[in-house]
Amino acid sequence: MAQQTPKAVRLVKKYPNRRLYDTQSSAYITLADVKQLVLDNEEFQVVDAKSGEDLTRSILLQIILEEESGGVPMFSATALSQIIRFYGHAMQGVMGSFLEKNIQVLMDIQDRMAEQSQGLYKQQFGPEVWAQFMNVQTPALQNMMNNYIEQSRNLFVQMQDQMQDQTRNMFSAFPFGEPGAGGQGKPKKK
Numbered sequence: 552m553a554q555q556t557p558k559a560v561r562l563v564k565k566y567p568n569r570r571l572y573d574t575q576s577s578a579y580i581t582l583a584d585v586k587q588l589v590l591d592n593e594e595f596q597v598v599d600a601k602s603g604e605d606l607t608r609s610i611l612l613q614i615i616l617e618e619e620s621g622g623v624p625m626f627s628a629t630a631l632s633q634i635i636r637f638y639g640h641a642m643q644g645v646m647g648s649f650l651e652k653n654i655q656v657l658m659d660i661q662d663r664m665a666e667q668s669q670g671l672y673k674q675q676f677g678p679e680v681w682a683q684f685m686n687v688q689t690p691a692l693q694n695m696m697n698n699y700i701e702q703s704r705n706l707f708v709q710m711q712d713q714m715q716d717q718t719r720n721m722f723s724a725f726p727f728g729e730p731g732a733g734g735q736g737k738p739k740k741k
Contacts, residue, residue, distance in 0.1 A: 559594075560596050561575050561596070562574045562595070563580065563585065563596070563610075564599075565599055565600060565606050582617065585610055589614070595607070
C-alpha cells in the first residue's frame with residue numbers, strides 16, 4: 552500500500568512594503584491571488600518576511616473585509632456587533648468553535664448537493680446554475696437552517712439545565728448558606 556506524502560504548505564512572504572511574495576511561483580501576488588488559493592483549497596501560510604510571524608489570519612481577514620465592503624455583504628451590522636461582543640467573554644472559545652463547525656456543516660451540505668446534482672444530471676453545475684437553483688431553494692434552505700438553529704438552542708438550554716442540576720447536586724453536601732443570602736447562610740445548630 553503506497554503512502555501519500557503530505558502536501559507541503561505553500562509559503563507566502565509579506566514584505567514591509569506590504570507586497571506578498573509567493574515562494575512557490577517565485578512571484579509577487581495580490582490579495583486576489585491569495586483569495587484564489589483559498590478557493591482552490593490550497594494549503595498556504597503567510598508569514599512576515601522579516602520576523603517570520605504568522606500573518607495568515609490577518610490576510611484572510613483583509614480578504615473578508617474587501618468582500619464585505621464590495622458587492623453583497625454576508626454579515627449584517629447586527630451580526631458583526633454580536634461577534635465583537637464575544638471577544639473577551641468567557642464564551643469566546645465556544646463561539647469560535649461553534650462558527651467553525653457550523654460553517655463546516657454548510658460546506659458539507661453544499662458538497663453533498665453538488666454530488667447529488669452530478670449523479671442526477673451527469674454534469675457539474677456552474678456558478679450560474681447554482682445561483683438560479685439557490686434562488687429557488689433559499690426559502691427551504693433558510694427554513695431548514697432555522698429549524699437547525701432552534702434545535703441547537705433547545706439542546707444548549709437543556710445542557711445548561713443539566714449542568715446546573717449536576718453542580719447543585721455536587722455542592723449540596725457542603726454546608727453553604729442558602730442561595731441569595733449573600734454567602735451569609737444560617738449556621739447549622741449542633
